[in-house]
Amino acid sequence: MRALESRDVDLPGKVIRLRPEISNNKDGRLLPLQGKLLEIIERAKQAGLGTVIVHNIRRSAVRNMLRAGFPERVAMSLGGHKTGSVFDRYNIVSESDLAKATEQLQAHLEEQPRVPVAVPIIIVPKKTVR
Numbered sequence: 066m067r068a069l070e071s072r073d074v075d076l077p078g079k080v081i082r083l084r085p086e087i088s089n090n091k092d093g094r095l096l097p098l099q100g101k102l103l104e105i106i107e108r109a110k111q112a113g114l115g116t117v118i119v120h121n122i123r124r125s126a127v128r129n130m131l132r133a134g135f136p137e138r139v140a141m142s143l144g145g146h147k148t149g150s151v152f153d154r155y156n157i158v159s160e161s162d163l164a165k166a167t168e169q170l171q172a173h174l175e176e177q178p179r180v181p182v183a184v185p186i187i188i189v190p191k192k193t194v195r
Contacts, residue, residue: 074098074106081106083145090147097143102126127155 073082076098085093098106102122123144130140137152146152 071110074110076103076107076110079103088145090145092145092147094142094145124155124157127152128157131156 069081069083069087073084073087075082079098081096081098083094083096085091088094105122127140127144127146130143131137135143137149141147141149141152144152144155146155
């Protein structure tokens with residue numbers, strides 16, 4: 066992303082046009098600009114740092130997309146990842162992710178109906194036929 070130039074950033078259109086020659090996987094693509102990323106780029110351009118964008122934005126974007134519920138393939142496409150193995154390097158699981166997962170599991174289990182473990186067997190005596 067350090068090779069990103071002013072010509073690649075369309076602030077009015079709110080997109081980055083990532084040229085193949087500066088893309089990690091050599092595929093060009095459009096990246097929508099909104100939220101924090103848009104704010105960061107606007108501030109960087111105002112400060113005269115138009116060609117410098119921190120690489121960690123990509124990792125943060127991948128993590129944020131997944132935590133927001135994006136399908137993995139969509140996050141991979143937006144992040145420019147061709148393979149799952151490279152994508153997995155960006156999708157780092159933190160202690161807080163694990164804690165949240167355990168809380169979600171506990172909440173799920175508490176929502177389940179409680180059924181008795183043992184069901185009593187009732188024996189009905191046979192009637193004799195005359």
